[in-house]
Amino acid sequence: MDGVLPRRAAQLLGDARRVVIFTGAGISAESGVPTFRDDLTGLWARFDAQRLATAEAFHADPDLVWGWYEWRRTRVSRAEPNPGHLAIATIQTRVPGSTVVTQNVDDLHERAGTRAAIHLHGSLFAPRCIAAAAHPATFEDTPDGEAAQPHEGRRIPPPRCASCSALIRPGVVWFGEALPEAALTAAVEAAAACDLLLTVGTSAVVYPAAEIPRIAARSGATVIQINPQPTPLDQVSAINLRGNAAQVLPALVADAWEQTDER
16 A cells, blocks of 8 residues: 555545445455355365355255355354454444445454444345245254364254244355345445445455445445455545455554544
């Protein structure tokens, strides 16, 4: 980062009244959460994502698919929010009109203190009935031990819905499925109404989620990108901060309100 652009970015953040923070897999990777395809390691490398992450796969072998997602959920549960997640929660505290929109299916934003994050791709921690989405589902508490720590490659029968006895499925968006309508609508509305959008750790190639920063830019908001590498969003970003979220975001937040408090 050069010395001029970060100061300008901090000024924009400190002056903003409606901020959207749009996050992707990069910020969670810094907490040790593997990206989707990176999680196909070890024994799971025998499969491909298309077999494990579709409704057809779940219907064909629900024990296999549920076992993989339980293994992923257990691994994510052991991860901790990093300074980037904490900085985003600070932004939400300092700018009451801010919204967090994430493509991630973990709960690291919530554990860092973020309120009401919009999950465009669902959540590993929000299972639902496969027959009726209106039927709520929760994970049963499991004691420490083998059941609470699924082995890699292990089949686990999914639980049944307490209301209709249908299978409970992972609460994520699978290949071929539409994004949750309410979440997508809320994200679009927030992007269209914000004056600043921070895009953090996303490759910006997965649609329709990747359209969110572009909607903000078309609506007149300033887009600031935080990413170690160039992405397709370079073209719509007024400022590109090259670096990892866990390093760039805390510095940006500290500078933003240091400048604001000085004025």
